[in-house]
Amino acid sequence: MKALAVDIGGTHANCGLVEDRNILACECIDVASATNIRAVLSRVAEVFQKLVRSQSLSLGNFQGIAVGFPGLVDSRIGRVVSTNKKYDDAPGVDFCAWGLQALGLPLRIENDARMALLGESYAGAARGFGDVVMMTLGTGIGGVAMIEGRLLRGKHAQAGCLGGHIPVLFNGRPCTCGGIGCAEAEASGWSLPGIVKDFPGSSESSLSKYSLVGFKQLFLEAAHGDKTALAIRDRCLNVWAADAVALVHAYDPEVIVIGGGVMESANIIIPYIESHVHKYAWTPWGKVRVRSAELANNAALVGAVPLLSEKF
Ligand SMILES: [Zn+2]
Numbered sequence: 537m538k539a540l541a542v543d544i545g546g547t548h549a550n551c552g553l554v555e556d557r558n559i560l561a562c563e564c565i566d567v568a569s570a571t572n573i574r575a576v577l578s579r580v581a582e583v584f585q586k587l588v589r590s591q592s593l594s595l596g597n598f599q600g601i602a603v604g605f606p607g608l609v610d611s612r613i614g615r616v617v618s619t620n621k622k623y624d625d626a627p628g629v630d631f632c633a634w635g636l637q638a639l640g641l642p643l644r645i646e647n648d649a650r651m652a653l654l655g656e657s658y659a660g661a662a663r664g665f666g667d668v669v670m671m672t673l674g675t676g677i678g679g680v681a682m683i684e685g686r687l688l689r690g691k692h693a694q695a696g697c698l699g700g701h702i703p704v705l706f707n708g709r710p711c712t713c714g715g716i717g718c719a720e721a722e723a724s725g726w727s728l729p730g731i732v733k734d735f736p737g738s739s740e741s742s743l744s745k746y747s748l749v750g751f752k753q754l755f756l757e758a759a760h761g762d763k764t765a766l767a768i769r770d771r772c773l774n775v776w777a778a779d780a781v782a783l784v785h786a787y788d789p790e791v792i793v794i795g796g797g798v799m800e801s802a803n804i805i806i807p808y809i810e811s812h813v814h815k816y817a818w819t820p821w822g823k824v825r826v827r828s829a830e831l832a833n834n835a836a837l838v839g840a841v842p843l844l845s846e847k848f
Pocket of ligand 1: 700701702711712713714715716718720721
């Protein structure tokens with residue numbers, strides 16, 4: 537099967553032509569300043585048409601369009617259910633009608649993290665497993681679940697995809713979702729600068745030379761032996777590990793797949809989370825495997841064919 541696929545993120549929209557497990561061509565659009573999804577969609581349609589021409593193909597060679605969206609999505613009705621301060625016009629958009637009108641193809645839309653899990657399950661680190669939890673550690677924390685080979689969706693389409701909003705500290709930091717002490721509020725790209733600022737000793741730390749601290753800088757300064765950076769890094773590892781244990785208890789996976797930009801430091805993160813999960817998760821049947829995602833930024837695009845093939 538050939539499909540058009542787009543993974544719409546907060547700063548980039550990755551557009552690709554996909555054939556089964558392969559990406560034939562792709563192009564990334566900068567959407568950092570975009571607030572309106574309708575404007576992004578018209579640019580996506582132009583890029584799709586350009587990519588199709590570049591491969592000497594026509595739209596008629598494609599079976600459908602798969603859209604990954606960074607918000608709560610009910611793929612069963614083709615609607616965005618809720619957004620979080622980006623593309624707030626999306627719940628009013630009829631994506632399926634747009635697909636037919638702009639490109640003449642049927643469309644399915646899904647939460648971006650769920651689509652990435654479909655990709656890892658189809659051709660990546662979760663291949664061969666039916667029971668999987670995926671965590672994406674980046675600007676936010678994505679946490680999605682597959683049970684018995686099917687994506688978990690639930691009555692309001694939000695089951696299993698709020699893994700970053702599991703509280704790990706009941707009296708912790710406020711989160712963008714309205715909650716308190718969510719994993720995302722305690723250790724994610726957006727919350728890290730505030731965590732560093734409030735951490736005792738940070739003004740004397742080597743972290744103070746950065747105007748904005750990201751995980752790259754945090755892991756670098758920790759590796760150089762800065763005590764505050766090490767303490768904050770270890771705190772983040774503990775937050776992610778506690779979140780992983782909660783996800784194991786909630787969804788009973790055989791494997792946890794971890795992706796996201798911070799996985800440049802997978803050699804530290806994977807063994808830490810794995811040993812924490814093996815020590816603290818209640819799994820009398822054995823040990824949950826913890827693996828790095830394999831498809832990086834292409835996971836959601838590779839999820840296009842399984843999404844379009846899925847039967848409800
Ligand atoms: Zn939250």
